[in-house]
Amino acid sequence: MKPEDELSGEDAGAIDIAFSGRLGTFDLDIAFRAPGKGVTALFGPSGCGKTSVLRSVAGLQRLAGHCRLGASIWQDETRYLPTHRRPIGYVFQEASLFPHLSVRGNLLFASKGKAPREGEALRRFEEAVELLGLTALLSRAPDTLSGGERQRVAIGRALLSDPRLLLMDEPLSALDKETREDILPYLERLHETLAIPVLYVTHDMAEVERLADHLVLLEKGRVRASGPLSALQADPDLPIARSRDAAVSLAGIVCGFDADYGLMELDVAGACFILPDPKGHDLADPVRIRVAAGDVSLCREVPGATSILNILPVTIVMARAINEREMLVQLALGHGDEKARLLSRLTRKSWDNLDLTEGGPCYAQIKSAALARQ
Numbered sequence: 001m002k003p004e005d006e007l008s009g010e011d012a013g014a015i016d017i018a019f020s021g022r023l024g025t026f027d028l029d030i031a032f033r034a035p036g037k038g039v040t041a042l043f044g045p046s047g048c049g050k051t052s053v054l055r056s057v058a059g060l061q062r063l064a065g066h067c068r069l070g071a072s073i074w075q076d077e078t079r080y081l082p083t084h085r086r087p088i089g090y091v092f093q094e095a096s097l098f099p100h101l102s103v104r105g106n107l108l109f110a111s112k113g114k115a116p117r118e119g120e121a122l123r124r125f126e127e128a129v130e131l132l133g134l135t136a137l138l139s140r141a142p143d144t145l146s147g148g149e150r151q152r153v154a155i156g157r158a159l160l161s162d163p164r165l166l167l168m169d170e171p172l173s174a175l176d177k178e179t180r181e182d183i184l185p186y187l188e189r190l191h192e193t194l195a196i197p198v199l200y201v202t203h204d205m206a207e208v209e210r211l212a213d214h215l216v217l218l219e220k221g222r223v224r225a226s227g228p229l230s231a232l233q234a235d236p237d238l239p240i241a242r243s244r245d246a247a248v249s250l251a252g253i254v255c256g257f258d259a260d261y262g263l264m265e266l267d268v269a270g271a272c273f274i275l276p277d278p279k280g281h282d283l284a285d286p287v288r289i290r291v292a293a294g295d296v297s298l299c300r301e302v303p304g305a306t307s308i309l310n311i312l313p314v315t316i317v318m319a320r321a322i323n324e325r326e327m328l329v330q331l332a333l334g335h336g337d338e339k340a341r342l343l344s345r346l347t348r349k350s351w352d353n354l355d356l357t358e359g360g361p362c363y364a365q366i367k368s369a370a371l372a373r374q
């Protein structure tokens, strides 16, 4: 697939990247195109080249190739913009705040410490402070902050430099599990509100599932696959789908409630999921759910009495034996044109017993309790 073919429709602000070269003994040779909006995760094992790609985009490391953001060319055969002329915000693993400045001073660093008094700059400052929950921290010194608070300030500072692209290099990896969980909702809000694209490096699939729209899978300095997150998650030929905790992330819209039981109904590409609603959503709220391949079972007919609330008609798109005992099945969900994909992991025995075939119809069963909102 050519990189240009990966995005559907016109995307005038798309990020178009190709780099090749040697770093010590490591060969990097990558090319991909990512949307001009939303979060693109660069995912892969340690040492596969994720940070090198980000550093090359930032102009911190020079390899042959090109780097374009919409109509802006940052690198090609004849041009190479230095880092300070690239409108980027960069968030590193560890927040490196200026120790002599307060949180406010750090946030205002890009505007030379001057507090915005009016207009657009003030609106952006207030928005970033609110979004990242920094109001109560503004007068604090960096050495009095927790790791998670420091990282939120670092993200705010990156946003307030008015970037056209945000680069985030494992922003949660230096934090303990609990702090990571605390900061993820801020990143989710960022994801919902940010108008600029984000390149987000991680080797944690849970972060990808919660934050990414687009995924670039890297392996040994090469792009193994690149495309919309849900399409790659549901591709049984990719290692992420074959892993024991494989799942697809589905975006839905709240379309109803069962208040007596604390459940909500979620419209996902024409199908309706029923799941717990502990947060009390409103109608039409966007909600992203994680459907694990191991939580999806199949049946040929609608079962009689069952505890399972989600019994959804699906079509079997493809099936792969992933070892002697188990099958991985990709399912197309819903009606209409936009059929979201699910994965089901089941025993080869069940597959044979049900006499299922590619292209054939069946029903996917998913326990509501397994569909906790991400």
Ligand SMILES: Nc1ncnc2c1ncn2[C@@H]1O[C@H](COP(=O)(O)OP(=O)(O)OP(=O)(O)O)[C@@H](O)[C@H]1O
Pocket (backbone or CB within 6 Å): 023, 024, 025, 026, 044, 045, 046, 047, 048, 049, 050, 051, 052, 053, 203
């Ligand atoms: N400037 C350099 N000189 C020599 N080797 C380098 C340089 N930069 C990167 N490398 C090598 O390139 C490879 C890829 O490194 P990179 O940091 O991009 O991987 P990564 O996927 O981000 O890894 P991690 O998840 O562990 O951070 C590594 O083997 C690294 O040692």
